[in-house]
Amino acid sequence: MANDRRGDAGGEGTGLPDHELLSASDVTRTIARIAHQIIEKTADAEHVVLIGIPTRGTILARRLAAAVAEFGGTEPSVGTVDPTLYRDDLRRRPTRPLEDTQFPEGGVDDALVVLVDDVLMSGRTVRAALDALSEHGRPRAVQLAVLVDRGHRELPIRADYVGKNVPTSRSELILVSLTEIDGEDRVAIRRGAGE
């Protein structure tokens, strides 16, 4: 999963070029579409909070919040939660560095929380994020938004908002790049580079 986040595209090592799934304008349009869906599906909620999963989920959450405000919704507050301390695979890898955790003022009690991540695969990151979230308060409901759903679920978790469904094999890698940290918006797939 973590490999999916490293957006340092370039295709070195495999010899095959990365295949583009979403261009910069596709990414913008996808975020706009998800924002519209969020406005629709959260119309009756008083307090909506977008919580991103670092690092690219947090950037997506910020962009979604801005888009929701732009399209006439009430701007949701944005936070970020690092699921690392709650992962079930810590013992299987070298020590992971911890990421940012910041909850919006007012917390998440009785709020409608939308968790935001870039790529959904096994569902284990989302499971850990749900655990972390529940320690910070009791939301009214939790929904999930992802830019790419690549399948291979290992837990009964499904996204409420999906930017693009991409059927993949386990040996493939999804590379998400976002302007804020990668200099460009792009989603690509690298064949035969995964585990």
Added chain:
Amino acid sequence: MKHLLSVTDLDAATATALLDTSDRLRQALLGREVRKLPTLRGRTVITMFYEDSTRTRVSFEIAGKWMSADTVNVSAKGSSVSKGESLRDTSLTLSAMGADCVIVRHPASGAAHRLASWSDKDHTATGTHTSIVNAGDGTHEHPTQALLDAATLRDRLGSVAGRRIGIVGDVLHSRVARSNVFLLATLGAEVVLIAPPTLLPVGVAEWPCRVSHEIDAELPGLDAVMMLRVQAERMTGGFFPSSREYAIAYGLNDTRAAMLPEHGVVLHPGPMVRGMEIAPSVADSARAAILAQVRNGVHVRMAVLYHLLAGAPE
């Protein structure tokens, strides 16, 4: 990282990673009613203290508990040590019981290193895997104290690199001073030891720091000053004429504290002897970060346990 024995084993990147983890852990626990993380569930952490301690032992214990490790305290008084059991036998016994981490404080310099070498041999022989953390060995090192001091300086000053930090007092008997000199130098700070010649160890010229005997001349140029406790319990000879004279020559009183720059921070590793190395009014002033040091101590020790115990064994 398998053991934490000496700050000289830490390069700048590793030390910074530990400090970053400490900040993240503080963040993760901020504003929560239940200060408990599941990260070290099922891990056993044993503190083995052959010397008196309040803050270090309690802070390691709280750090373990907040990360859901099972923590057990062994003190020399009231254990088989008082029946004559050797350090090696006690530590192997604790490993055999399944300790994932033994945190040791011992009056002999090098005790933690000995423990770690036995633990590594035991690992090859029986497959048990016990991390050793040095919580103070004689006059040698106290790595987690130096880490929490660095964390506090980073909070207060924004950075450690490029800052000038003075360490004042009984350097000779201080493992805190030694660990701080090496860690702060690794992190890019300029360290000045300020002490009477009788309280400086042999070989201090080789340390990555400058030495001065004049506190008043140094104070205006310091970003932070760390006051050391005069360790009367380790003193066998006459190191200075009287405690009154020491307080006059090296104690941090109001007049001296005022010589620090506006942003100057006052640190003390504790326990303080008020009126000796530090005046009560300075210890309670806004410059003093002494309680912040204690708070950071818990997060830094959580970070150490996280780096030793959370990931896959090396």
